[in-house]
Amino acid sequence: MMKDNNLVRHLDACETMGNATAICSDKTGTLTTNRMTVVQSYIGGETYKTSPKYESLPRNVAELLLYAISVNSAYTSRVLPGDNPGDLPKQVGNKTECSLLGFILDLGKSYQAIRDEVSEESxxxxxxxxxxxxxxxxxxxxxxxxxxxxxxxSEIVMKKCSFIHGKDGRLESFSKSMQDRLVREVIEPMACNGLRTISIAYRDFVRGKAEINQVHFENEPNWEDEDNIISNLTCLCVLGIEDPVRPEVPDAIHRCQRAGITVRMVTGDNINTARSIASKCGILKPGDNSLILEGKEFNRRVRDESGKIQQHLIDKLWVNLRVLARSSPTDKYTLVKGIIESKINANREVVAVTGDGTNDGPALKMADVGFAMGIAGTDVAKEASDIILTDDNFTSIVKAVMWGRNVYDSIAKFLQFQLTVNVVAVIVAFVGACAINDSPLKAVQMLWVNLIMDTLASLALATEAPTPDLLQRKPYGRTKPLISRTMMKNILGQAVYMILVIFVLLFYGDKLLDIDSGRYADIRDPPSQHFTIIFNTFVMMTLFNEINARKIHGQRNVFQGFFSNPIFYSIWLSTLASQVVIVQFGGRAFSTEALTLELWLWCILFGSGVLLWGQVVTSIPTKKLPKNVFSWGSGEPQTDPIADFSIEDKLDSDGKDGKRTGQILWIRGLTRLQTQLRVIRAFKSTLEDLEERRSCHSLHSLHSMRNSRSHQGNRPMSDISYIDEDSTKSPSPNSDKRCGSCNTAVRLVTPFEESSPTTAETAPLVPPGSPQGGPAAAATQQLGHHRPHTHANTQNSSS
Structure with missing residues (x-):
């Protein structure tokens, strides 16, 4: 994806993008080239369709215009000559400002000379x-x-203007009617041609005598009062800036629409400019019931009388909304949140959003997949995003959709292949064991099959590159099962063929191929060609079915794109070569016998039959198969019934939710059975530990009895750390800690110790005639220390 200009920051976003149903995209730089140029202008009462000459402009207006553009722009924005003669100038910095600086260069003047005169420090x-x-x-x-x-x-600046330089540069009053005329005759035609309109104005604060459009002041103006400072401006000009649509964008949007993805444009431009660009891109089409709104109108429609945003009001708009013009980042966030939380469709919308500004962070976080611009995007936007577009191009989003769907398809391909092999292997092994008391596939052979099925197949099937065909179908629904009906048909169909072939070879292969039967062979007999043919045929069918597994949507041409994936055919050919080596030279290690060329041809013939049988299976109508047989992985995440025991209270008392009740009872039954097994296992291990310790105690007691008769004063040798070496002392606290589990076990196995403590605790531990202070008494004290009276009872019993 990095090669396709998608820097993925969160890996799960890749798969999520495959299910995207809506894309809310910016305009500037994403749908357009972001290489802006001034192509029309209104200066001094005249409209210019091309760049005018400096000498043709009113002198006072031209000089003001040079300073207004050169000074009132970031000094980091520059227009540099191209690297080679004839190349277009390079725009560095803000593209809108670069277009204005380029306009000065087209007038034949230099903006750098003015910047040198008026430094940023001033x-x-x-x-x-x-x-x-x-x-x-x-x-x-x-x-x-x-x-x-x-x-x-333009419409924002013009509302703050009270004067304008008209024909020949004369200063005129800029009335409301004149503003409306300028909008109608100049700004709207420019916007309808897809141009961004920029107005440039100025205002003077003087200490001496002030002209009509100037402000006299004695004290320092209150620069914090922005509304008062930037008002009663004098309009200099209106410039129309062209930002051409990227040539590849209309086709990319068409592919998105064909793939079931709705593209919406959210921009801060004029509504007429936004409409023109959207029409050129293909977002708006003639005859569509599409809705175009400005941010202010959108905000008004989605709020109730109290000013709160209501979901049901958003639901009335977002379905047909295609363009949101003059919008703010807050409007974008409201739209994205409303689409995601909407419940008017059965499946929730999966929304992708693009953003480049710091204020776009909330919308990027709210979206299922957030795309930040790698060139024009801020660091905040990049941190809030899931994927960074390194080229700021909309077509890279389409490639992300293809990769997301390809990930989903790769998982499905591997499942289709693996389940087929599993079904066949299990049935063959089970029936073989029942029918001939032996599995046709030996243990080492099954390991080789598993290596093909798991490791090699996953590498081969998961490395398929995305193709344009992925955009020919609708997105996967959020509740769609991972195994579709087409996959179920392929799995069962191929399994039937493989099982039938293997059973025919197992029971009739010796007669059909004129070889010795391997059935009922003794374990000491050498490997037979009969069972080698079964193993080889099974592997051949598995290999050819790996080619079938490349298609999961019912395509007939399973070889399409076969040679475009070198990893796939390299693994396939190496597996085939390894199979030849195993069969011909494996011997007893692999339970194989070398086959002749004729037998190899039979194996390959049966294996390649999988491809022909696949065409027959593809011809079976998928719609006639049941929908929910293999619905694994479908549905929204549900609450765990084991953790939520109150769920039974939510069930219908009449038992209408029978399926849910049965699931709960089944899961709880399994859980309780597991709990009981854990208790039994713990109880059993405790008993075994207790018996082991008792046996050790008994041995040392007998040893001490023999020694006590001949060596009364000697202390017996003991290698058990939890038995006191000093037989006259009571058990130490440390030994009591080490025998905590033993004490607990004694309480478990002596449920009648309350009624008969002496018999229950001392009889199995102290043999008759054992001295009171011997090791047996110490051991008895250790095992009986869990009750205060047990030590006394043990001493009395020993006496």
Missing amino acids: FHRVYTFNSARKSMSTVVPRDGGYRIYTKGA
């Missing part, structure tokens, strides 16, 4: 761009006063 204040302002303003000192340069979204 700035008095900067109101940076954000999603709330939709504009940027810079305050610079000028002739004892200040000048504010402002640029931003």
Whole structure:
């Protein structure tokens, strides 16, 4: 995926992306090239379809325009010459600002000369761009006063303008009717052509005599009062910036739509610009019942009278919503959260979201899969994402969808292959043991089959590269079983063929192939060709069925893409070569006998029959098979019935939820049976420990009895650490700790010690005639120390 420009940060996001049903994408840089250029402009009352000449502009307006663009932009944004002659200039930094700087270069002037004149250190204040302002303003000192340069979204900046430079650069009042006319005649036509419209304005603060569009001040203005400072501006121009749609994006969106994925565009641009770009990309199509909203209108519709967001109001919008224009990161988060939490569909929507800004973090976290931009994205956005697009391209998202579906299919392919082999191997071994008192497949042969089935097959089937065919079908549902009906048909169909072939060879193979029968052979007899043929045929069928397992959706051409995966055919050929070596030279180690060329051809013929039989199985209508026979892995995660014992209270008293009740009873029965087995196992181990210690005590007691008759004063030699060496002392606390389990065991095996403590505790431990202070008494004290009166009873009994 890294080669496809997808840097995966969370591995589970890859598989989740395969089930995606909705993508909420940004516009700039994702759907478009993010290489912006000014292609239209409105300056001094004139509309220019191409870049004008500096000399053709009103002098006062042209000079103001140069300073407004050069100063009121990040000094890190630059336009550099191309590496080679004829190459396009390189844009470094913010692309919108680079397009404005390129406009100055097209006028034949240099922005760097102005920046050298007005350094960043001389700035008095900067109101940076954000999603709330939709504009940027810079305050610079000028002739004892200040000048504010402002640029931003045209409709936002124009609302703060009270003056405009009209024809020949004359200063005019910018009335509401004039603003509406400018929007109708200039801004909307630009937006309908897919252009981003930027307005540039300024305002002067002077200490002396002020003109009509200037502000006189004596005391320092309150720069914190942004609404008052950035108001009554003078509009200089409106620029139309083109951000072309990436050539590959319309086809990528078409493939997403064909794959059952709904693509929505969430942008901060003008609604007309957003509509134009969405139409060019294919998000909007003629005749569709698609909905286009601005962020303000969307917020109004999803809130109730008290201002709270309501899910049922979002459900009325998101189904048909395709474009959300002039939106903020909060609007994006509300939309994503509403789609995910919606319950109007049987299966919950799986939503992927793209984001590049710091404020996009909540939406990226809320989404099932969050995509951050690797080039334009901030560090916060990257940390909140699951996958980073290293090229900021929408087509990389489509590749992530393909990889996600490929992961799911790889698991299904391996399951289809493995279950087929398991079913055949189990039935053959069981029937063979019952019919001929011997398994046709020996233990070492089964190990080789398991190696093929598990390790080698997983490597071969899981390394298939994603193909465009993965986008020809709808996403897997969240409750879809892992084993589909088509897979169930293939598993059972292939198992029937393999079992039939093996049983024919087992019972009639000696006659059909004119070889000696291996049935009822003695264990000391050398390996037979009969059973070698069965083993070899089974492996051949398994190998050819591995090719069948590459297709899980009923495709007939199982060889499609076979040679595009070198890992697969390399493993397949090496397995075949290994099988030849095992059969021909394995001997007793593998219970094989070398086969002739004719017998090898028969084995390969039976094995390759799996491919022909697969075509027959594919012809069986899948819809006529039951749906829920192999529904393993389906459904939403449920509460564990073992942990939630109150679930019985939730069941219908009439027993209507019979399936659920049966599951609970079955699981609880198994749980209680396991608990009982653990208790019995612990009880048994305790008894065995007790008997072992008792036997040790008895031996030492007998040894001490013999020694006491001849050596009364000698202390017996003992190698048991928990028996006191000093027979006259009571048990030590340490020995009592070591015998804690023994004490517990004594209480378990002597349930009648309350009524008869002396008999129950001392009779098995103290032989008749044992002295009171001998080792047997010490051992008895150790075993009986768990009750206060036991030591006294033991001494009395010994006496």
